[in-house]
Amino acid sequence: MSKKEINSIDTKFNNLIMVVSILIPLIVAVLFSVKLKDFGIDVEPLTFLPPIYATINGITALLLIAAVISIKNGKRKLHENLMTTAIMCSVVFLIMYVAYHLTADSTKFGDVNHDGIVDEVELAKVGVWRIVYFLILISHIILSIVIIPLVLFTFARALAERFDKHKKLAKITFPIWLYVAITGVLVFLMISPYYAK
Template sequence: MVDNSLEKKYNKLIIAVSIVVPLVVAILFGVKLKDFGFDVEPLSFLPPIYATTNGFTAVLLVAAVIAIKNGNRKLHERLMTTAISLSVAFLVMYVAYHMTADSTKFGGEGTIKYVYFFILFTHIVLSIAIIPMVLITYVRALAKNFDKHKKIARITFPIWLYVAVTGVVVYLMISPYYVN
């Protein structure tokens, strides 16, 4: 049975989270703990960890699609919940790193610089857009509104996969320029 009240119940929360998370990330991205007198070392060990987290998220997304296509709804649900958890963990690590370290400038030149900035720009824009899409998709599944869930999941999946994969690509492209 479809539970439309559950979707309605979460709509305001989805809208709030979809606005607040990017705003808070943008604000915290500009906050440096050392500017507030905190003597903290840069969390320079985090970028390869959060890039790996993005990689695992991509693998889980593909595995979840395979699971549902094979009729394994429980496995699909667990994989998707884990993918969401990894995405949240990524976000926390990403913000923590940028609150303790200066931004790394991409050092490539020529065509590769334009490729990097294109990938980075699309990654950032789509990482903001994917927040409400993932939440709506997830809530529709919780509400057992599987027809609507499937419709949006077909759009959400490739965008989320792109964001996860390009997170790894951006890291690999900028990693030679990190200062240790």
């Protein structure tokens, strides 16, 4: 394959990745603000999903660590399989996350009585943990948007067998993706006491 053909393929991949990277957060943001009940669709809230998708985040973190260990030990096929599985886990997480938020109202951190309002008494109970929760949550959300193109570009470089560029980008992608996966679990653990039973 000539350099011109490679550059042409790169350009097509790059454009597609950028479009997908913009569309996913936009679609999630729109779906996050929409509830199926608003359209007269009577669906039970899928309240069983948060612990499942939090577990998927935990599994993703373990897959990422195992993938790095495998490539450092020269097990390229195992690394490829682990990374592909991590990407699939992230897609499954996203589908479940959106499904939950389409059917259930958002939970507020510290809302012990589940009335949708965190009053002064509840605020006093949670104290500084509310600030900690929001710092983790905000960094998790921002980096979960940033990680989309990073993962896609890193994966595309591997598929194109441009391993020098893949390795360079993976050094940036890995710690961010790992942070997003781990903080996904932390956010769930912190908010779960406030889910309506």
